[in-house]
Amino acid sequence: MINCFHLSDFSEVLNNLIGNIDETYSPIFFKIDSEKDIEFLNNLPQKYPCINIYDKIIDQLRELIIIRNPNKKIGKEDLKTLIRELLGEENEVNYGVWAFYPWENALIHILGEEEFFELRTSRNLYKITKEEQANFSKKCVGIIGLSVGQSAAITLAMERVCGEMRLADFDKIDLSNLNRIRTSIKNLSMPKAIVAAREIALIDPYIKLKCYNEGINEENIDNFIFDNGKKLDVIIEECDSVDIKILSRIKARDYKIPVVMDTNDRGMVDIERFDLDQQYPILHGLVNNLDYKSISNLSIEDKIKILGPIAGVENMSPRMKFSLTQIGKTITTWPQLASSVMLGGAIVTDTVRRIFNGEFTKSGRYYVDIESIVR
Numbered sequence: 001m002i003n004c005f006h007l008s009d010f011s012e013v014l015n016n017l018i019g020n021i022d023e024t025y026s027p028i029f030f031k032i033d034s035e036k037d038i039e040f041l042n043n044l045p046q047k048y049p050c051i052n053i054y055d056k057i058i059d060q061l062r063e064l065i066i067i068r069n070p071n072k073k074i075g076k077e078d079l080k081t082l083i084r085e086l087l088g089e090e091n092e093v094n095y096g097v098w099a100f101y102p103w104e105n106a107l108i109h110i111l112g113e114e115e116f117f118e119l120r121t122s123r124n125l126y127k128i129t130k131e132e133q134a135n136f137s138k139k140c141v142g143i144i145g146l147s148v149g150q151s152a153a154i155t156l157a158m159e160r161v162c163g164e165m166r167l168a169d170f171d172k173i174d175l176s177n178l179n180r181i182r183t184s185i186k187n188l189s190m191p192k193a194i195v196a197a198r199e200i201a202l203i204d205p206y207i208k209l210k211c212y213n214e215g216i217n218e219e220n221i222d223n224f225i226f227d228n229g230k231k232l233d234v235i236i237e238e239c240d241s242v243d244i245k246i247l248s249r250i251k252a253r254d255y256k257i258p259v260v261m262d263t264n265d266r267g268m269v270d271i272e273r274f275d276l277d278q279q280y281p282i283l284h285g286l287v288n289n290l291d292y293k294s295i296s297n298l299s300i301e302d303k304i305k306i307l308g309p310i311a312g313v314e315n316m317s318p319r320m321k322f323s324l325t326q327i328g329k330t331i332t333t334w335p336q337l338a339s340s341v342m343l344g345g346a347i348v349t350d351t352v353r354r355i356f357n358g359e360f361t362k363s364g365r366y367y368v369d370i371e372s373i374v375r
Contacts, residue, residue, distance in 0.1 A: 001113070002029050002097070002113060002206065003029065004029045004030060004031040004097060005028065005029070005030050005031070006030065006031060006032075006033070006034065006036075006037055007030040007031070007032050007037040007040050007041055007098060008034070008036045008037050008039075008040045009030075010030065010040060010044070010100070011047075013028055013100075014048075014102075017102055021102045021103060022103075022190075023194070024102050024103060025103075025194045025197035025198050025201060025209060025211055026197070026201055026205075026209055027099040027100055027101045027108075027201055027205045028099070028100045028102070029097045029098070029099055029100075029205075030097065030098040030099075030100060030107075031097055031098070032093055032094050032098065033094060038093060041093065044107070050105050051105050051106070051107055052104075052105060052106045052107070053106075053107050053109075054106060054107070054108045054109065055093075055108075055109040056109065057092055057095055057096055057109045057110070057111070058083065058092055060096075060110065060111050060119065061083050061086055061087070061092075061095070061111075062079055062083065063119060064086070064111065064115060064118070064119050065079060065082045065083065065086065066079075067118075067119060067122045095111075096109060096110055096111045096112045096115070096116075097109075097110060097111075097112055098110075099205045101198075101201070101202065103198060104202070110205070113206050116204075116206060117137070117160075117206065120160065120204065121133050121160050124159065124160070128159075128353070132356075132357060133160065135356065136160060136161050136162055136163070136353070136356060137160070137162075137163035138163060139161070139162040139163060139164070139233045139234075139356055140162060140163070140164040140165070140166070140230055140231070140232050140233050141153075141156060141161075141162045141164070141165050141166070141232065141233065141234050141235075141236060141352065142165075142166040142168070142224060142225065142232040142234070142235045142236070143165065143166070143167050143168065143235075143236045143238065144168045144169075144215075144216050144235065144236070144237050144238060144239045144244065144248055145168075145169055145237065145238035145239035145240065146167060146168075146169040146171075146181075146192035146193055146195070146196045146238075147169075147171075147177065147180065147181055147192070147238065147336060147341070148180075148238040148262055148264050148336065148341050148344050148345075149167075149169070149196075149236060149238035149239075150181055150182065150183075150192065150195075150196045150199075150341075150345075151180075151182070151341045151342055151344060151345030152236050152238065152262070152344065152345040152348040152349060153165060153167060153196050153200060153236075153345075154182065154196070154199055154200060154203070154345065155345040155346055155348070155349040156348075156349050156352065157200040157203050157204055157207055158203060159349055159353065160204065160207075161349060161352055161353045161356065162207070162233070162352075163206075163207060163208065164207065164208040164209075164230070165197075165200065165207060165208070165209055165210075166209075166210045166211075166212065166224055166227060166232065167193040167196050167197055167209065167210070167211050167212065168193060168211075168212035168215055168216045168224060168239075169191070169192040169193045169196075169212075169213070169215055169239070170213065170214055170215030171191075171192050171215075172189050172190060172191055172192060173187050173188055173189065173190050173191075173192055173195055174188070174189075175188060177192075179336070179337070179338060180336050180337060180338040180340075180341040181195075181341075182199070183195050183199070191211070191213040193211035193212060193213050194211055194213065197209045197211050210227060212224055215239070215241075215244070216239070216244050216247075216248060217244070218247065221247065221248065221251050222251070225251060225252075225255055225257070226255075231255065231257070232255075232257055233257070233356070234257065234258050234259070234260060234352055234355060234356075235248060235252050235257055235258070235259045235260070236259075236260050236261070236348055236352070237249070237259055237260070237261045238261065238262065240333070242292070242295050242306050242307055242310065243292040243293065243295040245261075245283075245310065246282065246283070246287055246290065246292035246295075247292050249272065249274075249282045249283065250282065250292070252272070252274050253272075253274040253278060253280070253282065256274055256275045256278055257274060257275060258271070258272065258273050258274060258275045258276075258355055259271070259272045259274065260348055260351055260352060260355075262344030262345075262347055262348050263311050263312065263344075264336050264337075264340045264341060264344055265311070265316055265317055265320045265340065266315065266316065266317050266320075266367050266369040266371075266372075267340070267343055267344070267347060267367055267368030267369050267370060268312060268315070268365060268366070268367050268368075268369075269344070269347045269348065269351055269365070269366050269367075269368070270283075270284075270364075270365050271351060271355075271360075271362065271363055271364060271365075271366070272284070272363050273355075273361060273362065273363045276361060277363070280363055283310055284363070284364070284365070286309040286310055287306070287309070287310065290306070308324070312365060315367070317371070320334070320335070323335050339370075343368065343370065347368055
């Protein structure tokens with residue numbers, strides 16, 4: 001359940017945020033249930049003229065009634081009557097909750113959690129059943145690396161394949177990242193994890209989020225996996241650091257958590273079902289006897305030699321193979337294209353959903369190579 005404040009306490013809550021707004025990525029919920037709250041709402045534009053108020057609750061109620069009555073043609077007057085009945089003793093201002101997004105200076109009137117969930121996922125039926133959707137809401141997904149991982153995180157949120165996400169990346173948004181990360185130039189130099197979390201919160205404020213802006217390391221990975229006693233149900237690993245790729249899988253195997261990775265080339269998705277087979281070799285046995293602790297000290301050339309088998313260099317596209325030879329010469333790192341990143345987010349989301357449904361139980365590597373399919 002979400003924690004709701006009285007709107008009349010808005011000033012006090014806002015004052016407590018001063019100095020922390022740059023680190024904020026979840027909205028603050030307010031409830032209006034007194035004359036004092038209503039009076040504050042009426043005076044809010046004068047007291048805080050910089051705050052934008054968005055109240056489209058009637059449109060949400062109208063749509064909620066329509067999706068609950070798919071076999072009826074409801075006229076405008078009937079719709080007004082049904083909205084009044086749904087409101088009951090409350091008026092439209094009191095209904096639902098008001099979500100305040102500090103980084104947007106926006107106060108938005110939305111449905112309460114259960115009705116919001118019902119309406120927002122209604123267009124998933126029956127590609128996803130109500131029972132499956134309810135089960136997904138209990139799932140927790142950890143994502144390491146928020147370049148390719150951002151696409152997966154947002155797609156998971158849009159499809160509502162989980163109710164909680166932990167987002168880890170030590171890096172910040174650079175202008176060159178905007179060739180494949182969906183964000184605004186106003187977010188330059190912002191932590192990648194916070195940028196992704198804010199994007200998700202604006203889609204679905206009820207998804208629980210936690211950011212690890214320092215990325216994943218030996219000191220915090222156990223907490224990342226077991227935050228507040230809730231174990232991750234899947235790890236999506238999309239980081240560039242080879243040592244963290246290996247460390248995250250060692251921990252995943254110890255704790256019996258499946259790992260999914262998209263490599264951003266030829267639509268390759270890599271799946272390791274450590275939840276079903278705790279003896280399964282890390283990265284399919286491609287890094288046997290490799291000490292991950294020694295990798296961080298290697299040169300770029302030596303890291304690429306290790307990364308090659310991990311990324312499946314023998315099956316890489318010709319342009320990606322050539323790009324690897326140019327790292328440290330004509331380019332600083334391997335290329336990633338928005339089209340491939342978006343495709344990767346879709347493939348990862350579809351895979352995770354089928355893992356949660358028990359429809360997919362394999363470990364292995366699979367290719368959704370657009371160039372070989374559309375030709």
